[in-house]
Amino acid sequence: MAGNSDPLTPRAKLAVTAGKAVAAASRAAGRGSGSVIGGRVALKLDPDLLARLAQNLDVVLVSATNGKTTTTRLIAEALRAAGPVVSNALGANMPAGITSALAGGSDAKFGVIEVDEKYLAGVARDTDPKCIALLNLSRDQLDRAAETRMLAENWREGLAGSKAVIVANCDDPLVVWAASSSPNVVWVAAGQMWKDDAWSCPSCGGVMQRPGDDWFCGECGFRRPTPTWALSGDHVLDPHGSAWPIHLQLPGRANKANATSSAAVAAVFGVPPQVALERMYQVQAVAGRYDVVQFQNRDLRLLLAKNPAGWLETFSLIDPPPAPVILSVNARGADGTDTSWLWDVDYTRLTGHPIFVIGDRKLDLAVRLEVANQHFQVCDNLDQAVQMCPPGRIEVIANYTAFQDLRRRVGN
Structure with a gap:
């Protein structure tokens, strides 16, 4: 594909226009935002549309079982310090919804995209991300989603050899297993309150040892990597050992963890932690959550x-x-x-x-x-x-x- 300023072929432009028209009709009929149906129509007309829309953007993908919508908002807010951002802020996180969101951001420099766990590998292939944030994996939607170990394996295979910088939570053994196939990983100590999906080693099936905040497999030696970023109380510790205060309007320890991962992502794009964290204060509620x-x-x-x-x-x-x-x-x-x-x-x-x-x-x-x-x-x-x-x-x-x-x- 040509890397000119307008990557869209006539067919792609037609697909975008048709998708927007269908979305508008869906909204007018009171059937929600229309982003999913609009994206589906657009992808039918041009199956390569997601890749075309992403090619002029610096893309960040965010995936996890919990916290991805909020973290996507925090990262988008932080990166606005460095340029315009397009994002699927309302959480339509499968390919159709993502395509719809990117189609609305013609002047954007950054694409900050929440991705459903099952679709991460495919969306990463299409969008050639500069950075991928992996926050956690736990059981969810038992009848639809694969068992967590299978999801981790899917991520591991899909991201193997990826050129993206992977920002990964070193406190979740499943995330560490998934990210370890990538050559460029930034480890974040973001914590893990729920441990019931990670008592057996994802590498060999052995029993995981969990002294304090550490973890390791006594059988194969798979262990918690050393983080370069960490959540410490109400502060983010950066790779230089500096502590930056977290000021959020969102409640709870989990959102401080999300802010820590978001600061690590922002740093990949040259936005310093102080600036990133100050901007995150703007986020009051996320799609009605915490309102x-x-x-x-x-x-x-x-x-x-x-x-x-x-x-x-x-x-x-x-x-x-x-x-x-x-x-x-x-x-x-x-x-x-x-x-x-x-x-x-x-x-x-x-x-x-x-x-x-x-x-x-x-x-x-x-x-x-x-x-x-x-x-x-x-x-x-x-x-x-x-x-x-x-x-x-x-x-x-x-x-x-x-x-x-x-x-x-x-x-x-």
Whole structure:
């Protein structure tokens, strides 16, 4: 392909125009943003469109089970210090949604792209990224996604010999295994709260030893690499040993970890940590996550948690007891239809909170809470749950489609 200032062939331009028209029609019909259907149409007309759109951009790919939408936003904000950015900020993270997002960024210098774990290797092939951020891998959507070890293997094979700088979390053994096939890796100590998917060695299957924050396999010697970037309390430690304060409007340790990885990515493009971290303060909420909204004269904080690792991080954010908590779980296509993951979540962490349960699978969740000896009430809908909540800010935790339902109901 020619590297001229306009990489788009007439066919590619037609594909972009058609995709935008279909997306606009979808929006007008009230069927969402239209980015996925628009991208599908565009790729049908020109299967090479994603590669063509990416070729004049410095591309960053972000993949993980948890935190990729937020980290994509933080990186995009940091890189705006160095030039215009195009990004799939609303989380449409498969090839059609990514194509749609890039088609809207004709003047951009950087493409900051969230990628679904299953599609990472293919999108990396198409977009020739300068940098790939790998944050974590844990069980998610059991009926759709491959088992985590298979996903790590898929990443490892797909990224072998990649020219990209891989920014990888050295605290997650599955991520380390996946990244180790690449010649150019920047290791970040971002932490790992959820460890239940990494007790066996991804390299040989041996039992993983985990003294303190370290980990290693006693059988084959696979071990935690030495990081050059690290999260330390409220600071990012850079490769020179300097500590930079993290100021975020987003809550929790997980978002400090996301900011640390984002600072390491920004540095690959020459944006210094101080500048990157200052810019990240602009991010207040990500696609409605962490928003505090007024509903029925109450303050509700909306929190997204899609899988056991995500629920564990979310429990660490919520106000202490007796803050009321509403839990909502669906099992539609986008959530994964298998709810057996609920048994992997430690709901005893909600002891002392008044709990109210809603959503398509409220009875599945009720059984799980009963076994965990939690006091809860099952409600028909959000309105009823809010009316029954005792005073105080209400923490509302929901999985993916349940979260979208809540946002529509509260007008967010």
